[in-house]
Amino acid sequence: MITVKDTVHDHIEIDGVAAALLDTPAVQRLRHVKQLGTVQLVYPSANHTRFEHSLGVYHLARRALDHLEIEGRHADRIEAAAMLHDVGHGPFSHNLESLTHRRTGKYHDDVGELLATGEVGAVLRDHDLDPGHIADIVGGEGTYGQLVSGELDVDRMDYLVRDAYHTGVPYGTIDTGRFVRELAFVDEGDDADAVGGSRTLDGPSLVLDEGNVQTAESLLLARALMNPVVYTHPVARISKAMLRRAAADLLDATSTSAEGLRRMDDHDFLAALRGCSETAELSRRYDERDLYKRAVWAEYDDVPDRVHEADHDTEVSLEREIAEEAGLDREHVLLDVPSEPSMRESTARVTVNGEVRRLERQSPLVSALRTAQRNQWRLGVYAPAAATDRVGRAAADVLGLDPDALVSEVRKAMPTTLDEFE
Template sequence: MVKLIKDPVHGYISISDQELRIVDTYAVQRLRRIGQLPLAYLVYPGARHSRFDHSLGSMVLAEEFAKSLGLDGYEERLFKAAALLHDVGHTPFSHLLEQFLIERGSSHEDMGRRIIKEEHELKTSLQETGIDLSDLLRLLEGNHRLSRLISGPVDVDRLDFLLRDSYFTGATYGVIDVRRLIYLTTIEDGEVCVDERGWGVLEELAVARLHSFLNIYFHHAVRAAQLQLLKAVEEAGEELTGMAELSVPEFLELDDYTVWCKLKNNPKSKKRIDSLSRRKLPKMIYEGKGASAPEKFWSSEERRRLEGELGELLNVAPEQVYVDSSIIPPLTKYGPSELAIRVRGGGGRGAARSWILEMTSRPIFIVRAYVERGVGEYNTLRERAENFFKRRGLFSSE
């Protein structure tokens, strides 16, 4: 028997009884309570979709890739399971709180593999569907011929989130011809290749991704809200910042709802949550962009130190100052040559050559500073912040 789920992005999603066993596990259902774009609804009111929605969408695209590639029954089931579970290890508030895993040598991918190996209900449901856990883990670890379609320049993850985030924010940056890309993708000698007729869609994907980062994910007001929440978590202490040390059952008890309630009921963090509840966001006083930034500048320790120094210069308490450094990662890790193009007419394969792909294969670093509203005269604070970052050899504001 097939269960039908109506999805606003992909239409009807059909799920078999076997797949439903996996979908109905606690670990997967938890993703309903983790927002895809944490606090972005304060800027884009419709952006309340979840990691669960995205995971289902990724599974749909995996099925379409599987049929186009002619995968056998087992490999299709394996690929779809990997797509469904690729985000199962996310922290509450998605990538925002993942830094507390990263700073302790972990990541949401690592946590996801732990959950698959240790969470009894999920592990059992996978085994009952005939999926070998070692095959699934190998695929998720990047050691399978389909791994690049789970995490790569052209994968089910980014194809779904660009479409989905565009739909729910109302922004049109992520509207791309996904089906054309799927139909023109092949796997040759273990390498994902795109037919040269898909060149335009690749460029479309690269530009859509860049604009989505600039205008949605790193929108200055979205980041203001996220920084406020991040400070609240840091002030709440080890119970949340130490989530990397939790057991799998303890980790799975954390989601956006439980963390929000913990922060709201904690006297140390309650004030910031009250401000977020009223959409009282910090005001940006500086923004700079560039092609490189010191590695250490991104660490929590360095950020707090800079907030203290900037606060002293501005004559503002450090807890009322927010320094943010964000990176728009390149489309490919090693440049456009990572994208293999299949040349028609027996011409074999070649690396992608495109000035659009070249431009979008470079990282962009964004540095911003914010202060609580009402702490000083805006233009004075802005000028001092500009001088502060200029003296440290960082970017000039635009």
């Protein structure tokens, strides 16, 4: 047995297949992939990695298995999946995932090939575990996949408390002990309130036991509060957009493949950017925190439907139009259109008066938080500081926005010092 001292869960004991997986290259690589990507440019202590998060997910999975009295082969599979659930992440975690998905068709949880080969595959087979089955659990498939990737998964429980701890914000604190103790597998049967509109499972659903509506709401609230102050902070969004552009330019300018990019860690990626003439300037800006600034920061209802619905090629075309109207090269204009507001946690299931119900149909908080989420949504257009005024005016014209309401608002809020910007 291996014992690891963790900042969040204190001592984590690792044994069995998880201990054998710990020192494989695929898992050790996660020591060099930051959990929060570019958020460290806002919160300097947010340097925790996907490696320590994977240990935390494994730890919470073990506690859940003990509570649910799941043993033997089923437990081994879940423990392996918990330890391996993030090995498919590319550099800077989710930041580049939209790019690599467009070029490979794979998300970070598409790990079938990765688990079937190399040392990971050998370890799994040595423990009489089918790599394909473990990959399915990582992807949230089947009854037990819900524990690793679902509405009440141990992944979410760990990253919220871990991200809150390392950023120092007081919003992501949830009672992981209570969550784990109150989990249960139930057969929903044909209950319309439980099933209507949600995904269909071949077996029982993972729910929170009787009397835990507020427990489920705490997860929802923690995620909703962390989103604007950490995950979608303007500085984090601008730096992410800059790295996405640099990554696309790297793939276009060099022999680096999208599959190769997925297997890099943060250090590999930054080194590749610095060594490529087409990406050297964006790399310098990131290294020196000389970031682009906001030229437009538009609310959801102020953005036309055609922009909300734009695919990647359309966004690139809009960037070119904005740059041309502003008299700039496209490389100096970044259009950042977030995905539609969503709240996966709202479909978590809770037991109320002996009946399984979806949280969104039980809790009045869900509607309020959905409204707040929509109100927090912002479209961003970024450019070098000296060009924000003309880029803002050009973007307002090309995108069909109100220039007085949008560009002037950003200009008035434009920082004069680093501290004011953050």
